[in-house]
Amino acid sequence: MDKLPTRNKLLHHFYEHWRPQLGTETIPIDEAEGRICAKSYQSGNQIPLVRSSAFDGIAVKSASFSDGMPDTSVWIKDQDFCRADTGDDFPDEFDTVIRIEAVTFLPESGVKLDLSKEPVPGEGVRTSGSFMSKNDELVKEGDILTPLSLTSLLAGGYTTVEVKARPRVVFLPTGSELIKPGTPLTRGKNIETNGSLIKMIMSKWGADVTCLPICYDNHDSLRNAIFTALDSADILIVNGGSSKGNEDFTVHLLEKESSFFTHGVRCVPGRPAVFSLIQDKPVINLPGPPAAALAVLSWGIKDLYYHAMGSDAPHSYQEVILTETVSGAGPFDLYQRLFLYKKDGQIYGKPFSMKDSNAEVNQYCNGYTILHSDQSYLAGSPILADRLFSSVR
Amino acid sequence: MDKLPTRNKLLHHFYEHWRPQLGTETIPIDEAEGRICAKSYQSGNQIPLVRSSAFDGIAVKSASFSDGMPDTSVWIKDQDFCRADTGDDFPDEFDTVIRIEAVTFLPESGVKLDLSKEPVPGEGVRTSGSFMSKNDELVKEGDILTPLSLTSLLAGGYTTVEVKARPRVVFLPTGSELIKPGTPLTRGKNIETNGSLIKMIMSKWGADVTCLPICYDNHDSLRNAIFTALDSADILIVNGGSSKGNEDFTVHLLEKESSFFTHGVRCVPGRPAVFSLIQDKPVINLPGPPAAALAVLSWGIKDLYYHAMGSDAPHSYQEVILTETVSGAGPFDLYQRLFLYKKDGQIYGKPFSMKDSNAEVNQYCNGYTILHSDQSYLAGSPILADRLFSSVR
Structure with missing residues (x-):
């Protein structure tokens, strides 16, 4: 278990084997918020023109x-x-x-x-050019385009911008126990919610995510579904079957079919995640439990999604005061979900514990931190958190 | 000048006169990210059903x-x-x-x-219900729905959710000097970029923003444009003409036509902003300079947009270390744009100064703070910043 790679090592190793092959596209500036700029732009305008x-x-x-x-x-x-x-x-x-x-x-x-x-x-x-000079650098290759930098492009005389093409993401949920949202829950069944979670979170990164129908636990169906999905995916996320269960076909199938394969990471939840390459495309096997899916999405798939476009993943890191003492998970790093809130001008991070219900965690969680293995973090001490959502309570 | 209301007083006063009349609507859960929940929901499912x-x-x-x-x-x-x-x-x-x-x-x-x-x-x-118990509270009225809380609704048996209707926002740019993006810049002309700025920023709040064609400086055209816009707007933003210029018709027109009117705020840039009510709808006159428009958008229109839905505006407040000494603007509060970045595990905020070009500010700015009048903030001291965008440099 403690031979498992850390998150950084896993991604580093993966990137040594993966050469993303995405091109660029030219799109209207009004639609380019959050996209990755493909080249540098200089102002074509002098503003004001005279004075x-x-x-x-x-x-x-x-x-x-x-x-x-x-x-x-x-x-x-x-x-x-x-x-x-x-x-x-x-x-x-x-x-x-x-x-x-x-x-x-x-x-x-x-x-x-x-x-x-x-x-x-x-x-x-x-004076002439006091607002913007001709040839002022507006944006450069690799910049994540923001509403402000895009207005600079407009002022500089542009109406379109060349951006990195986005990887097409396909999500394939697997598991005979899964049922679609809205289906009455019966014994032994589980409502598939990770597709919506991934689609909603990745959409905030500007990603184009297609969720496929549930694939039941059958080796041939799963194999077919994966290869069909790869026809239209640049990144394929297969959810479920990542562990050691009797019907965990996904791991074995990916191990067999991939040119690169790594199973497991030294971080919980999400330990049994698989990162593999088939047809030079990342195929990620995401563990089924929603907390594990969120964790691997935050540290892994996000990084990989932006890496496909030649960019580092954007984060909203911030220092917050921990409200309760927490510890890492033995030899594993721990993805710790947090409720970030402001009180008397200070930002706090409340860690959720096993005592909190999933509904409560999902209602309040708006950030996370990763606790390093074998370390304790005392209540009142500052930690570096990443904000997932802006939300008010 | 120092009789002008502070931002808080202005908004408080405005809210005393404004009774938003928006209803609710029921939408698919997959489309509800960022929307304001209109009622409380409890889980209809016990998960797992047995154990x-x-x-x-x-x-x-x-x-x-x-x-x-x-x-x-x-x-x-x-x-x-x-x-x-x-x-x-x-x-x-x-x-x-x-x-x-x-x-x-x-x-x-x-x-x-x-x-x-x-x-x-x-x-x-x-045990039965250990993931989610029947009747667990999933979300409550006024919550901003996140990908996580929405998956709780799916797990709890829902596929749609009742949310507050969003105010329809209409943006009306005014000024004979304005030209559309993409038009060659000639002497005395200025490219209209605030519409795109507002549409891109407000879209991140989930807002539905319509940008109207440029209205030239003519009293009757402006009056017509405003009243036509109010037919389909819940919030109208009129850009330009807020100051004391010869052709600043907007201020006078709003003063005459509104049931509530306030001109000016004790914060720069954006001092001459007008907040008024016509037909019980907010009509905001936003100053033309882009830095002023961004400031009033951040502290004013954002608050008002969420207030229309009975919610506080979400922010991504965080404590950052100021990299340079800055001062407030005499009797005015100062909306200070910042470049937030992480270095060696610490988050810093670099304030932009008059020396930085607009292009540079727009390329790097991803947050702001509001400096209080007559106070100095020393380099190295912590300040509370609000993150505007997640971006990497």
């Missing part, structure tokens, strides 16, 4: 002030001054902007200025 | 061990023992499960057990 007013006011000629305060009551609009509001361009003969708060427009013509000193030439003017 | 094996093994009769170790070499399958893998139900005559690791199946019949002591009755058996 613009820094605030709401009037544009004036600074030369008018070269001999001290002029008689502005005789000023003529659009000749001695013009309106120039925040971001406005204005005619070239003006070079300085005075805030509207210092200006009173006189009834006939002219203005009254309430200034403590003459304006400095160029005051109140944003 | 099940806690691990891969064989189910036995504990009575067989009442006089010490029996001769198991003569045991007959399905009479003295049966296979029972993790989660399996098994016939009622068996009451105890022995791990497969302790079992050797003999060639003819019978088994050899490698046990240090006789099994205790009920050992290795998960």
Whole structure:
């Protein structure tokens, strides 16, 4: 058991054997949130193109002030001054902007200025390119595109962006005891919920996940289902049959059919996970218990999904204060589900225990940490957690 | 200026005047991630229904061990023992499960057990309801539904869930200087990017956002556009014209047409934001500069969007170490954009400064904090940040 690889070693070893072969695609910027950028982009625009007013006011000629305060009551609009509001361009003969708060427009013509000193030439003017310069780097290859970086692309003159193609993910639930959600529960049966869990979580990463019908425990059906799925999958997740049960066909089948195969990881729950390669595509055998599926999804499949696109997986790591003392699981690392919450300006992480019902865990869990084997973590000490969801209680 | 309300006071005051009138809707569970639950749900299922094996093994009769170790070499399958893998139900005559690791199946019949002591009755058996009990609370009214809590609903026997209806959000960009993304930039023009920013950010909250065509600065066009938009909006965001410019019609129009109106907030950027009510619907006038739009979106529109559904807005608050000394903005609070990153197990927040280009800010910004007026925050000190996006650099 303690010969099992750690999570990092397992993934590292897997990546030595796997060469993802995904291409790129060019998509509208409005649809690119969360996608991985395939190349660097520089701004094609200079913003503002010439220069613009820094605030709401009037544009004036600074030369008018070269001999001290002029008689502005005789000023003529659009000749001695013009309106120039925040971001406005204005005619070239003006070079300085005075805030509207210092200006009173006189009834006939002219203005009254309430200034403590003459304006400095160029005051109140944003120079050409002050918002964005032509050739400013906007994004680079491997960046995860965010709403903010995508608006930079729009401002820089782009409407589409080249991104890494997403791996097509297929989920195959296996097990004769499984029934579809909505089916009345009878003795010995179990409602298949991991497909929905995986689809909902992976969709948040922008993944395109197809859930196949339940495959019952039969060697030939399972073999057929796996090879059919591989026709349309870049990553195949087979759920169930990963352990040592009588009908755990999946492990043996993957061991036989794969060019690379590793069974087990030094982390619980999820210890019996299989990471294999068939037709150079990752085929993961995810353990059936939902807590194990969540764990392997968090540390393993997420990493692998982003690795397929040449990126590190994004995380929302944060330091939180542990509310109860917890320990690792003997020789195993422990995927510890947490309820992260804010109280009096401090963020806490409440670890769930065996005493908490699954319903309670599922209702409150919004993060996790991984406790290292043979270590204790005292209540009140800081730990590094990863947030799974933003949720309020 | 320092008479302006704080963010909290402004929202509190607004909520005193606004009674959101949204109903509920019943939707498939697979589509409910991020939605607000409209009522409490209890499990309709007892899981396992009877009881099940806690691990891969064989189910036995504990009575067989009442006089010490029996001769198991003569045991007959399905009479003295049966296979029972993790989660399996098994016939009622068996009451105890022995791990497969302790079992050797003999060639003819019978088994050899490698046990240090006789099994205790009920050992290795998960009791009825040990995964989920009938009537366990699964979710309650106001919960933000997560992939985990939704799988509890599936396990509890549900396939649909009643959620709060989402406010329909309409975004109306205004300003004669605006041009659509993809249009060549000419002098005095500005590419409209706030619509995309708002649509992409609000979509992450599950919002349904419609962006209208650009409305040019003309009082009647603007008035028409606002009232037409209100026919299909529950929340209307009008962008631009919030300040004191010559063509800032929006403020005056909203002041005239609204039953409730407040102009300005003690936080920059975004100081001139308007929060108003027309036809009992929130009409927000968002300042045009993208940094101001992001700020008001983060502290204001997000709160209001969730308030419409009777929920507090979810945040990903976390304590981070500030990498540079920053100060609040005189009498104003300051919405400070941050680059959050992990280094050596610690999370840092790098504040952007005026020296950083907009492109750089947009490329790296993935969080923010709000600095309180007249306070300084020293490099190295902890501050509470809110994460906007999970992104890797």
